[in-house]
Amino acid sequence: MKKCELLAPAKDLHKAKTAIRYGADAVYIGGKEYSLRARASNFEREDIAEAVAFAHEHNARLYVTVNIVFHDEDLYGIKEYLQYLESIGVDAVIIESPGLVRIVKKYAPKLECHISTQLSSLNSASADLLKSWGADRVVLGRELSIREISQVAANTDLPLEVFIHGGMCANYSGRCTLSNYMTLRDANRGGCAQSCRWHYRIYKDGEELSDPEHTFSMGSRDLQAAAFLKDMHRLGIASLKIEGRMKSDYYIATVVRAYQTILDKLDAGEEIGEEDLAFFGNELNKAENRPFACGFLDGVMDESKQLYEETANVRHDYVGYVREYDPYNGLARIETRNPFAVGDTLEVFGPHKENRRFVLTDMFNEDWELVEESHTPMRTLWLMVPFETEEHDMVRLVK
Amino acid sequence: MYKIVSLLNSGLTPAALQGLADGVILGSLFSRYDDLSLYQEARKNGLQVYISIDQMIYEEDLELLRSYLSVIKTKEIAGVYFSDLAVLNEAKALGMQDMLIYDPLTLLTNSLDTVFFLKQGVQSCVLARELTLEEITEICKNAAGKVDLQLFGPLIMAVSRRKYLQSYFDYAGIDEDSKAEGGYLLQELSRREYYRITENEKESIVYTKDFAAPYKEYLQLQPLCQRVILCGDHVKGELLLRVLQDLQDLTAENAEEKRRRLQEDFPQESFNDAYLYRRTNLRK
Numbered sequence: 001m002k003k004c005e006l007l008a009p010a011k012d013l014h015k016a017k018t019a020i021r022y023g024a025d026a027v028y029i030g031g032k033e034y035s036l037r038a039r040a041s042n043f044e045r046e047d048i049a050e051a052v053a054f055a056h057e058h059n060a061r062l063y064v065t066v067n068i069v070f071h072d073e074d075l076y077g078i079k080e081y082l083q084y085l086e087s088i089g090v091d092a093v094i095i096e097s098p099g100l101v102r103i104v105k106k107y108a109p110k111l112e113c114h115i116s117t118q119l120s121s122l123n124s125a126s127a128d129l130l131k132s133w134g135a136d137r138v139v140l141g142r143e144l145s146i147r148e149i150s151q152v153a154a155n156t157d158l159p160l161e162v163f164i165h166g167g168m169c170a171n172y173s174g175r176c177t178l179s180n181y182m183t184l185r186d187a188n189r190g191g192c193a194q195s196c197r198w199h200y201r202i203y204k205d206g207e208e209l210s211d212p213e214h215t216f217s218m219g220s221r222d223l224q225a226a227a228f229l230k231d232m233h234r235l236g237i238a239s240l241k242i243e244g245r246m247k248s249d250y251y252i253a254t255v256v257r258a259y260q261t262i263l264d265k266l267d268a269g270e271e272i273g274e275e276d277l278a279f280f281g282n283e284l285n286k287a288e289n290r291p292f293a294c295g296f297l298d299g300v301m302d303e304s305k306q307l308y309e310e311t312a313n314v315r316h317d318y319v320g321y322v323r324e325y326d327p328y329n330g331l332a333r334i335e336t337r338n339p340f341a342v343g344d345t346l347e348v349f350g351p352h353k354e355n356r357r358f359v360l361t362d363m364f365n366e367d368w369e370l371v372e373e374s375h376t377p378m379r380t381l382w383l384m385v386p387f388e389t390e391e392h393d394m395v396r397l398v399k
Numbered sequence: 400m401y402k403i404v405s406l407l408n409s410g411l412t413p414a415a416l417q418g419l420a421d422g423v424i425l426g427s428l429f430s431r432y433d434d435l436s437l438y439q440e441a442r443k444n445g446l447q448v449y450i451s452i453d454q455m456i457y458e459e460d461l462e463l464l465r466s467y468l469s470v471i472k473t474k475e476i477a478g479v480y481f482s483d484l485a486v487l488n489e490a491k492a493l494g495m496q497d498m499l500i501y502d503p504l505t506l507l508t509n510s511l512d513t514v515f516f517l518k519q520g521v522q523s524c525v526l527a528r529e530l531t532l533e534e535i536t537e538i539c540k541n542a543a544g545k546v547d548l549q550l551f552g553p554l555i556m557a558v559s560r561r562k563y564l565q566s567y568f569d570y571a572g573i574d575e576d577s578k579a580e581g582g583y584l585l586q587e588l589s590r591r592e593y594y595r596i597t598e599n600e601k602e603s604i605v606y607t608k609d610f611a612a613p614y615k616e617y618l619q620l621q622p623l624c625q626r627v628i629l630c631g632d633h634v635k636g637e638l639l640l641r642v643l644q645d646l647q648d649l650t651a652e653n654a655e656e657k658r659r660r661l662q663e664d665f666p667q668e669s670f671n672d673a674y675l676y677r678r679t680n681l682r683k
Binding site: 172 | 457459460483491508512529538555556558561566571573575579583584585587590593596605607679
């Protein structure tokens with residue numbers, strides 16, 4: 001039995017399947033109703049049902065976020081929605097509202113209740129209270145160091161979930177109204193304008209103190225906790241969570257695969273050394289440009305964890321998704337994403353396999369004409385690949 | 400309905416509130432206000448004393464929290480404002496949950512949760528500030544009036560464990576005291592308005608610089624709730640006292656005039672109606 005669940009986000013059905021294929025033990029999604037990412041969700045009710053079926057076929061679990069901080073007007077229909085989720089076999093709902101836990105337990109009792117990080121649970125006393133109200137798991141606040149997580153874990157028997165990767169709220173999650181005040185967009189109802197990432201001048205007694213070239217921001221570097229997985233594994237943290245319901249399938253595949261490989265090693269009793277961490281760190285860096293830090297996990301909170309410079313957060317390394325492989329001709333049919341050309345060094349990666357590189361010598365379009373370059377996304381091309389690939393593998397550019 | 404005032408950095412002591420307010424919110428070991436000597440002064444001036452345990456609680460704080468609650472239980476404290484559920488858990492163990500008033504800043508936005516917490520035995524709940532007049536009215540009715548409202552003063556916009564100021568000063572090579580009393584002002588690059596930012600050992604807090612002063616709506620809401628809170632954090636004592644004086648003889652007829660005069664007499668300040676007419680349900 002696995003010691004820690006790896007929990008991945010998914011914006012749509014394809015990404016949910018990708019996460020599971022690449023090693024996620026569980027996937028969390030938001031429907032079009034009651035979710036902080038409702039605006040981004042492509043999950044109609046029938047898609048949720050298909051995602052549940054796919055997850056269960058692959059021994060994975062599926063959770064649905066019902067995590068907005070409800071206003072009275074948002075609560076209409078919630079009972080029926082919860083009962084629908086229960087009827088299609090959803091394993092758990094992720095919720096912020098303690099009042100809603102009672103509703104779930106009464107009307108949809110087969111659903112587990114996982115308490116959202118929006119509640120900023122940081123100690124065993126609040127975890128115990130939540131348990132007494134019917135919670136089955138609590139997502140700890142991202143403000144805790146690994147030492148503090150171990151203290152909480154030692155003092156409560158409520159299963160704990162901890163964020164290990166992705167974007168960080170700069171402020172206590174759920175207790176921030178920067179967006180509400182500045183833009184009338186409610187961060188707690190899916191409207192966060194990320195005002196914490198904006199830039200500000202600082203004044204004292206009417207004089208500007210801030211450096212005009214390097215202004216103040218509350219923005220945080222993204223979290224990357226590979227170095228702390230060993231501790232979390234030892235502590236028996238129930239679930240390790242990746243943030244990013246807005247992210248691409250490439251991001252999800254890359255990040256899930258890297259963390260699951262580390263967890264597999266830990267499950268097998270193998271040591272994770274500095275070399276391994278460097279390798280996995282490099283893998284994780286391939287998913288995104290935004291600089292990483294380990295958040296609060298090392299107990300240090302200084303300028304090295306903050307993000308003051310503007311950074312692009314989209315990488316263009318991902319060139320295609322493998323749809324099929326023709327072993328007789330050594331050709332992989334891919335659906336293109338970002339530009340690449342003959343002569344480029346490409347790397348194929350996939351679920352449960354090693355990365356393999358090759359130099360692209362030939363590629364063809366659907367009419368079997370030779371093509372030198374690809375600049376158009378979502379195009380079908382055949383690539384000459386000197387080793388076997390499979391459907392759902394991904395191809396990226398090596399720079 | 401009672402008027403309760405917090406006084407942090409206003410330059411006022413409880414004695415100044417005599418006859419103007421019913422109670423004062425003082426601090427605790429976990430709070431942004433640390434001076435418990437004010438307790439005696441408040442009692443002497445006939446004010447009810449409320450304690451605020453308004454910080455997030457970490458595991459290593461729990462023992463201190465337990466002993467602190469044990470002491471509070473024996474004092475003449477009218478209520479304990481709290482934001483972390485650990486306080487409720489520990490208070491339940493001590494059988495003193497009826498002293499508690501739940502104030503999670505942003506999270507009490509609906510009747511379901513408000514009633515839920517009242518059923519846990521707390522004496523009242525402070526509703527989120529980002530609610531409209533209509534929403535507040537509805538929740539107050541559903542909660543049978545066991546609700547506190549912060550209607551006056553600056554509003555807390557964000558609380559973080561990060562040391563925003565110290566980190567930035569270190570990054571930019573600025574030699575400043577990040578914990579300076581009163582904090583600093585922030586201005587987003589494309590906006591004219593200012594926000595106040597303060598920092599202490601435990602947290603950074605961002606406040607609105609604007610001062611909520613919905614005089615007319617106060618008259619409408621005060622019969623529906625248990626207490627109205629005036630937040631005096633980083634507010635000039637003079638302004639706080641003026642608002643309290645205005646509330647003494649406020650009527651439907653003079654509310655607008657008093658509010659107009661307040662702005663005239665404090666031209667450096669900017670006043671608003673909080674979120675009472677500002678729905679924040681826009682999506683991207």
